[in-house]
Amino acid sequence: xxxxxxxxxxxxxxxxxxxxxxxxxxxxxxxxxxxxxxxxxxxxxxxxxxxxxxxxxxxxxxxxxxxxxxxxxxxxxxxxxxxxxxxxxxxxxxxxxxxxxxxxxxxxxxxxxxxxxxxxxxxxxxxxxxxxxxxxxxxxxxxxxxxxxxxxxxxxxxxxxxxxxxxxxxxxxxxxxxxxxxxxxxxxxxxxxxxxxxxxxxxxxxxxxxxxxxxxxxxxxxxxxxxxxxxxxxxxxxxxxxxxxxxxxxxxxxxxxxxxxxxxxxxxxxxxxxxxxxxxxxx
Ligand code: FDA
Numbered sequence: 001x002x003x004x005x006x007x008x009x010x011x012x013x014x015x016x017x018x019x020x021x022x023x024x025x026x027x028x029x030x031x032x033x034x035x036x037x038x039x040x041x042x043x044x045x046x047x048x049x050x051x052x053x054x055x056x057x058x059x060x061x062x063x064x065x066x067x068x069x070x071x072x073x074x075x076x077x078x079x080x081x082x083x084x085x086x087x088x089x090x091x092x093x094x095x096x097x098x099x100x101x102x103x104x105x106x107x108x109x110x111x112x113x114x115x116x117x118x119x120x121x122x123x124x125x126x127x128x129x130x131x132x133x134x135x136x137x138x139x140x141x142x143x144x145x146x147x148x149x150x151x152x153x154x155x156x157x158x159x160x161x162x163x164x165x166x167x168x169x170x171x172x173x174x175x176x177x178x179x180x181x182x183x184x185x186x187x188x189x190x191x192x193x194x195x196x197x198x199x200x201x202x203x204x205x206x207x208x209x210x211x212x213x214x215x216x217x218x219x220x221x222x223x224x225x226x227x228x229x230x231x232x233x234x235x236x237x238x239x240x241x242x243x244x245x246x247x248x249x250x251x252x253x254x255x256x257x258x259x260x261x262x263x264x265x266x267x268x269x270x271x272x273x274x275x276x277x278x279x280x281x282x283x
Pocket of ligand 1: 203
């Protein structure tokens, strides 16, 4: 049941599936970022296998002339096993992306990884030329994120801003949604004013409308940043933004390790679980 239900958010099991989904999104006027599903691998062979899949994705993207980059979770490429090995594997991937004039986004995971992820991205950013072949994610629910945005922007590092998808304690993260939303808007405005090309990742229409209004007032053109949304979520809004002339990138996951990703999508919106349960009992 879970596998069938997860199809709404996941392109499929294979590389061909994600290529087909990406081509369709490109044809609909959207860029994409591809994610090989998986996290917290426990042995070095799995880490090497994951990074191998990402190398292959970069080559396929180039060969097929897709408007696409890749998104990687550090724990999928061995961060829990051996930090140095993980750093070397990711560095090789970012160099490959740089050679192909492409880009690697390092996703952000739970708060126990925040500092070490940012440290690694800063190292990669200064080690690989051109430096803008790597970027990171900042989560608006964390109190620390304003300072992180300032530091990363000072170093010219591209950020994807999201609200945050993990269950974090109230001593480090805003417990109330309205405070997360307010912080999101505050940080998004900082990003738009930074002169760096960032990603505004949300499906929150009210937030998006406020960002568009701010961009208009500050005369920030649509080419200066992009909106990002998850595959299968608010497709209507994705298309509306494209029609209005905004840049949109869809995050497309694929692979067999769909369970944790799927559960985070359910947790964000209990209506998803209800919808799935109703259809399960109907069939
Ligand atoms: P919010 O949760 O307030 O939802 C606003 C509206 O969006 C809802 O009312 C509903 O209409 C729609 N919506 C949101 N989630 C939905 C869902 N699951 N199903 C159906 N409708 C939904 N997080 C993280 O911790 N690390 C990361 O690296 C990333 N990366 C990332 C990339 C991209 C491109 C996106 C869009 C998001 C992420 N996230 C993430 C996830 C992010 O932190 C957050 O959990 C989700 O985007 C949901 O938050 P919203 O900003 O959409 O707002």
